[in-house]
Amino acid sequence: ILNVEQSPQSLHVQEGDSTNFTCSFPSSNFYALHWYRWETAKSPEALFVMTLNGDEKKEGRISATLNTKEGYSYLYIKGSQPEDSATYLCAFQQRAGANNLFFGTGTRLTVIP
Amino acid sequence: EAGVAQSPRYKIIEKRQSVAFWCNPISGHATLYWYQQILGQGPKLLIQFQNNGVVDDSQLPKDRFSAERLKGVDSTLKIQPAKLEDSAVYLCASSLVATWGLGTTDTQYFGPGTRLTVL
Numbered sequence: 001i002l003n004v005e006q007s008p009q010s011l012h013v014q015e016g017d018s019t020n021f022t023c024s025f026p027s028s029n030f031y032a033l034h035w036y037r038w039e040t041a042k043s044p045e046a047l048f049v050m051t052l053n054g055d056e057k058k059e060g061r062i063s064a065t066l067n068t069k070e071g072y073s074y075l076y077i078k079g080s081q082p083e084d085s086a087t088y089l090c091a092f093q094q095r096a097g098a099n100n101l102f103f104g105t106g107t108r109l110t111v112i113p
Numbered sequence: 114e115a116g117v118a119q120s121p122r123y124k125i126i127e128k129r130q131s132v133a134f135w136c137n138p139i140s141g142h143a144t145l146y147w148y149q150q151i152l153g154q155g156p157k158l159l160i161q162f163q164n165n166g167v168v169d170d171s172q173l174p175k176d177r178f179s180a181e182r183l184k185g186v187d188s189t190l191k192i193q194p195a196k197l198e199d200s201a202v203y204l205c206a207s208s209l210v211a212t213w214g215l216g217t218t219d220t221q222y223f224g225p226g227t228r229l230t231v232l
Binding site: 004021034036041042043046047049089091100101102103104105106 | 116117136148153154155156157158161204220221222223224225226
């Protein structure tokens with residue numbers, strides 16, 4: 001079992017604030033890092049898949065960076081909105097040829113109106 | 114495009130009872146996954162099917178858990194008999210890829226999950 005850690009465990013921010021959280025993963029045998037958003041009572045939704053060191057992905061107000069040499073990824077949300085309230089999960093993919101994902105425990109974000 | 118369907122959404126049973134969950138993946142997706150998410154932990158893969166064959170079931174507690182994917186489409190996951198520690202959300206996911214090679218980062222699409230409470 002691979003160790004994928006996320007911090008903080010939970011976070012409360014005011015509407016309009018920007019925020020970020022961290023995913024740490026093994027730096028060896030890296031293949032890909034996935035970010036998911038999971039709203040309560042809904043299905044986890046894929047946000048980004050990142051494969052290259054230095055990769056940056058952006059979709060609207062959400063962006064992510066990747067450092068495979070030191071084994072971390074940051075997820076940023078600019079100008080948080082109440083609809084951003086969700087649990088954000090990262091998942092480590094170890095190698096090509098298999099699609100097994102190792103998930104972190106998630107960061108639970110609450111945006112206060 | 115319809116998403117991954119799961120039923121039931123919620124289930125409450127007593128320990129030592131049996132329970133079954135059903136998953137219908139996205140049409141055309143070759144690979145199907147069952148994950149278990151215990152409160153406070155990340156989802157953990159229980160079993161992975163490619164079409165109707167098992168790719169990985171190393172984390173499946175085979176003394177009480179079983180899963181099948183008949184005809185390479187729908188899948189059922191069964192627990193018999195259930196224990197208190199089986200209380201969790203059971204997520205089903207599917208992905209398109211049937212064969213993998215270098216450069217494959219196949220996105221997994223998840224259903225809404227079944228929340229199981231064992232009393």
